[in-house]
Amino acid sequence: MRAMSYDTYGDLDVLHPSELPEPKLAPGAVLVEVRSASVNPVDWKLMAGGLDGLMDVVFPVVPGWDAAGVVVRTGPDVPELEVGDEVLTYARKDLVHGGTYAEQVAVPAVSVTRKPAAMSWDEAASLPLAGLTALRMVELLDVGSDDVVLVHGASGGVGHLAVQVAHARGARVIGTASERNHDFLRDLGAEPVVYGDGLPERVRALAPEGATVVLDAVGGVLEQTLAVLAPEGRHASITEPSVEEHGGRWVWVRPDGAALARLTALVERGQLRVEVQRTFPLEDVADAVRLSQEGHVRGKVALRVSDGVSEG
Structure with a gap:
């Protein structure tokens, strides 16, 4: 699969395009084909080694903890989700390795909720970490x-x-x-x-x-x-x-699909909207991160990963 990754800590120059294997799918997990991701400050702080000692890291690292996309496969014992479901997720795991700056990400089903139809992919991908x-x-x-x-x-x-x-x-x-x-x-x-x-x-x-x-x-x-x-x-x-x-x-937020559903309920009631200042294609992720680092973003910066061309 196509992804952006880094093999060592550093600045933006360590981030590069990669072809990586499809993520393995554990029981209770789903494989999401990512339509959009979003940039959060923790992404580039992790890349610079700023959280070294707090979280275990396995290189190469695909950064990113936010995603919106389509379920393309389910692991054993996932009755609540089906292939084809449109979802969003806060995809942080205990191990920093396989993130959302990629065409696919495997996440526990308990970290996922369904995407409101009225939300764009970019808006949905920009909600999880910040919203939670x-x-x-x-x-x-x-x-x-x-x-x-x-x-x-x-x-x-x-x-x-x-x-x-x-x-x-x-x-x-x-x-x-x-x-x-x-x-x-x-x-x-x-x-x-x-x-x-x-x-x-x-x-x-x-x-x-x-x-x-x-x-x-x-x-x-x-x-x-x-x-x-x-x-x-x-x-x-x-x-x-x-x-x-x-x-x-x-406050250090945790993955929580039920809490994410409370946020999407607010979206559906018209009480919450996600401001996306700008969207970049995945290959321009360095520009997206630079914009985030400047610290003057209104709302969020999104990454467009896929338009669903691989969907059957």
Whole structure:
């Protein structure tokens, strides 16, 4: 199968086109023919060796943990899925090896849910990791209609989904972003504020009692979080383990098909949409990763892997 892979840690120059064997299919797993994948910061951090020591790696590595595609084969004992089902999945496994920047990926059926018909392949592939991360933060902190929620990095991949999930639960949402993304945030249901120096004062001008919940999707904002947090407020970060020293929660999302189905239910009810800023063909993955590394993406960057030409 066609894939992008790397044989050693390094920068983008270690990533190259490959022809690899079809993935083996364990009991309880499905083989998905990938239509689209998406780029997440963890992909290039892994490639640079940034998580070495945390996860076992077997080279060559095919990066990518997000995918949307079609089930082309099922392993033993997978009654819930059939060949031909259109699905999306957060395909992280305990071993870093066979990812989604490839024509096929094998994943446990419990990590998969069906794709809503109204979602494009690119939108569906861009939902799993970022959406599950947003959902986990919101559910972990039990966000509800009585909350005022501040989302740091509200126009990014995780942030724009966290805004919508919190809004769908009835919370009032304030989101940080550059001014060019303020109308975008308003469309999602958030009150936008500019990030950077003076943020606590700007947030307090909107919510004098402070935010009852703060969700950090960017990192480096702990001091600002604590400055705007209401007494007895809750906070979580996806980048800063040190939040746990200040009563917060550090979130590392896990594969969860049932939780992914809760996200797609929001999509089907019109309460959640995935913003895809740009789509690249698989062979231009280096350009896609560079765009992600710049750190100014609105929503997500997608990779178009296949148009289904091999489908029977």
